[in-house]
Amino acid sequence: MVQAWYMDESDEDQRKEHRLDPNQPVSPEELQALGVNSYKLDADNYESDPELAKIRQDHNYTFTDIITIHKDTLPNYEQKLKIFYEEHLHLDDEIRYILEGSGYFDVRDKQDRWIRIAMQKGDMITLPAGIYHRFTLDENNYVKAMRLFVGEPVWTPYNRPADDFEARTKYLQLLELKA
């Protein structure tokens, strides 16, 4: 299960844990109530993993590619990291599966507080369309992740405020239904 916790408000390095003191953990059930789902998979055998194949089939994730985020391999590394860490939403679900390395996805809860989700090798996460979120590497400065999508991928981030999109309105309705 992914580990998650409420963040402090310090401006220190984004790659640090930023836990509250005392720590305030967030359970997988609390994440699910925000529409965020996670799976633990066998990242060493992702090419032949029947569990991954079933998830892809069940959700119609027809597209996959792999992104490696490291200063020596990713073109425009610093600029991309900045874009990933700007608070944004997408008009489609964001699905990521960590094959190597680690990083943090931060999502907003219903009270607009940041929750930090620690993603490690074998963790898959689905963020619903319309949820405000961001991504950062952690202090290991390396992640290799599979990106999954239904159909032709669209990665466009819409930075906050992006409240007028239908995806945002629908997400807020989803939250109401789950309450």
Ligand SMILES: CSCCC(=O)/C(O)=C/O
């Ligand atoms: C671990 S994949 C990089 C982050 C990303 O693709 C994204 O869209 C963050 O919101």
Ligand SMILES: [Fe+2]
């Ligand atoms: Fe995103």
